[in-house]
Amino acid sequence: MTLTVTLPTVEDTHAFGRRLAEVLRAGDLLLLTGPLGAGKTALTQGIGAGLGVLGAITSPTFVIARVHRPDPARGGTVALVHADAYRLGDAADPRAEIDDLDLDASVDDSVTVVEWGEGLVEQLVDAHLRVRLDRREDDTRLVELEPVGGDWARRLAALR
Ligand SMILES: Nc1ncnc2c1ncn2[C@@H]1O[C@H](COP(=O)(O)OP(=O)(O)OP(=O)(O)O)[C@@H](O)[C@H]1O
Ligand SMILES: [Mg+2]
Numbered sequence: 001m002t003l004t005v006t007l008p009t010v011e012d013t014h015a016f017g018r019r020l021a022e023v024l025r026a027g028d029l030l031l032l033t034g035p036l037g038a039g040k041t042a043l044t045q046g047i048g049a050g051l052g053v054l055g056a057i058t059s060p061t062f063v064i065a066r067v068h069r070p071d072p073a074r075g076g077t078v079a080l081v082h083a084d085a086y087r088l089g090d091a092a093d094p095r096a097e098i099d100d101l102d103l104d105a106s107v108d109d110s111v112t113v114v115e116w117g118e119g120l121v122e123q124l125v126d127a128h129l130r131v132r133l134d135r136r137e138d139d140t141r142l143v144e145l146e147p148v149g150g151d152w153a154r155r156l157a158a159l160r
Pocket of ligand 1: 008009010012013035037038040041043059086115140
């Protein structure tokens with residue numbers, strides 16, 4: 001069972017991220033897939049806004065993972081760990097590089113969102129949400145959410 005939503009503009013993508021944040025909690029892992037420029041970081045920005053975390057969510061040039069602490073003034077209670085494994089694509093042993101990030105240490109207390117992490121981070125927790133973004137010819141985006149284990153299916157149903 002997947003949930004598919006059309007996102008006409010980047011503002012819609014931000015808004016959907018904020019809605020998605022409402023069902024997120026510490027210990028969650030979101031695996032963001034889809035081609036370059038599909039909107040993975042844009043969606044993460046919406047999630048960060050919804051969670052009420054500090055710091056601009058950007059596409060890191062060198063940094064692979066960044067911790068955004070919750071801002072109590074905006075109702076934030078849980079940190080967002082945003083990782084982008086794109087630059088690990090060329091690494092001899094990407095899995096070892098991921099191990100070095102020590103996501104294990106933060107995953108239970110944070111919402112962890114990983115771009116380009118397919119095949120690298122699924123083992124961090126026993127369930128995750130797969131989020132596939134695609135760009136259509138008219139430049140609108142399509143997001144497809146696929147629950148993998150845990151209670152994700154029930155939580156997605158709340159988003160319908
Ligand atoms: N409906 C939309 N949703 C998301 N982004 C959109 C949309 N329409 C246009 N855009 C634009 O597309 C770009 C998406 O960039 P973004 O960095 O989020 O992609 P990405 O998937 O993270 O790419 P990368 O793989 O390089 O990290 C932004 O410049 C954004 O303004
Ligand atoms: Mg990105």
